[in-house]
Amino acid sequence: MLTGLLVALAAMALAASMVPPATAAGFKKEYKLQVNVGPSFYWGIGATKFADLVRERTDGRINIKPYFGSALLKGAQLKSAQMVAKGVIDCAYESTINVSPVIPEANIFHLPFFINTFENLDRMKAGQSGQAVFAAMEKVGLKPLAWAENGFRQVTNSKRPIEKPEDLKGLRIRVVGNPLFMDTFRQLGADPVNMNWGDAQTAFQQGVVDGQENPVGVLIPVQIHQYHSYATMWNYLVDPLVIYWNRKQWKAFPADIRKAIRESAEASGRFEIALCRAGLDGDKSLTVLKNDFNYTMAVPDPVAFMESRGMTVSFLSADQVKAFADATAPVLEKWAGEIGTDLVEKARADMAR
Ligand code: X2X
Structure with missing residues (x-):
């Protein structure tokens, strides 16, 4: 009897000593990261980089696993923010489009022909309008980190060049x-059709649709040239x-863990942004990749790549862009109302700085 008890106690002690330190400190074995696209997209590469940096900077205490292709959501990409707010999913590396059902303010980036340039986008993210989007996320139980x-979304199709x-x-x-x-x-x-x-x-x-709209960082890995021969670089929204x-989980983390995760998010974001802009902003992003991240892998010039695969790529003149902007002005006006004219004014002020 006594021997049996001693054996049981010894077994318990042994089991306790085998518990990894992470569990002992109250961390989960795995933090689930929602990502809508696959691992080969720049977006997916950024998510992997985030997980790797966090693992390194927390000495393996925080183990993030990216779930690509919205696997945790069975493809329902628009549910990401809702599921992270509920705590069903721990964290996400997600498009503002996919968080917009919960954060209508995020649609500030999607007003047609409103932003148009990287400079404008960067001013918004660093300005009051970017802060307003982050503040809106906090209100619904999310902690935005970086x-x-x-990218700027471009239209492609199988029928004809789109220039007006x-x-x-x-x-x-x-x-x-x-x-x-x-x-x-x-x-x-x-004739738009929505699908995940x-x-x-x-x-x-299958040719069920004639065209689509996505940034080059999606068009290249998905090999859009296999389906569509025409691309228009119109930067209509981003x-x-x-x-x-x-947010709740975030607040429970010790300060050193929060710092490590936040810095990893920021670094992975800078890296991923540079990948997405490579070949679109002169040498700027290529230099960031080389100097700041020692990244020497070849990054294809996206436009040259599409052309080399036989696509006709149209660039629009200022007048041609204006024709599209004029045509979509009622949509901008309607949605400015939905988002809040306050926020739209903040964005305009940010862009004018
Ligand atoms: O669904 C899309 O078009 C994509 C991949 O760009 C987003 O997740 C917003």
């Missing part, structure tokens, strides 16, 4: 399930990514 990028609004007439365009995108393409006379990214790739393959955490 910005990353998907009439060229879009009747084209069936896949858009993400955010009503602002449906409104914009309807306003331009297209996971289904969109099959739809391109989706930054936000790296965010469940």
Whole structure:
């Protein structure tokens, strides 16, 4: 009897000594990171970098596992913010488009022909409008940590070059399930259909849609040239990514862990933004990759890449852009109302700085 008890106690002591320090300190074995795209996209590479940096900087105490392709959501990309706020998912590396159902303020980035340049985008993120989006996230139980990028979105299709609004007439365009995108393409006379990214790739393959809109960082890895021969670089709107955490969980972390995670988010974001802009901003991003991140892998010039695969890539003149901006002005006005004219004014002020 006594021997049995001693054996049991010894076994318990042994089991206790085998508990890894992370568990002892109350950390989870794995923190689940929601990512809408796959690991080979710049966005996915950024998410992996975030997980790697956090592991390094916390000496393995915080182990983040990226779940690519919205696997945790069965593809329902627009649910990411809701699930992280609930604590069903710990954290996310996600597009402002995908958080917009919970954070309507995030649609400030998606007003058609409103931002148009990297400089404007960077001013907004660093300014009052970016802060307002982060503050809105805090209010719903999310802790925004840093910005990353998907990019300015470009339209591609299999039918014809798009250089004026009439060229879009009747084209069936896949858009993400955010009503602002449906409104914009309807306003331009297209026939938009919304579907999740996971289904969109099959739809391109099967020719169920004539076109789509996404940044080059998505178009290149998905090999859009296999389906579409025409791309228009019209920068009509942009989706930054936000790296965010469940707020309650975040607040329970010790300060040193919070610092390590935040700095990892910031560094991965800077790295990922540079990947997304490589070849689009002169040498600027290529220099950041080389000097700050010692990244020497070849990053293809996205436009040259698409052209080398036989695509016709159109760039629009200021007048041509204006024709699209004029045509979509009612959508901008309607959605400025939905987002709040205050925030729109803040964004205008940020961009004018
Ligand atoms: O669904 C899309 O188009 C994508 C991949 O760009 C986003 O997740 C917003």
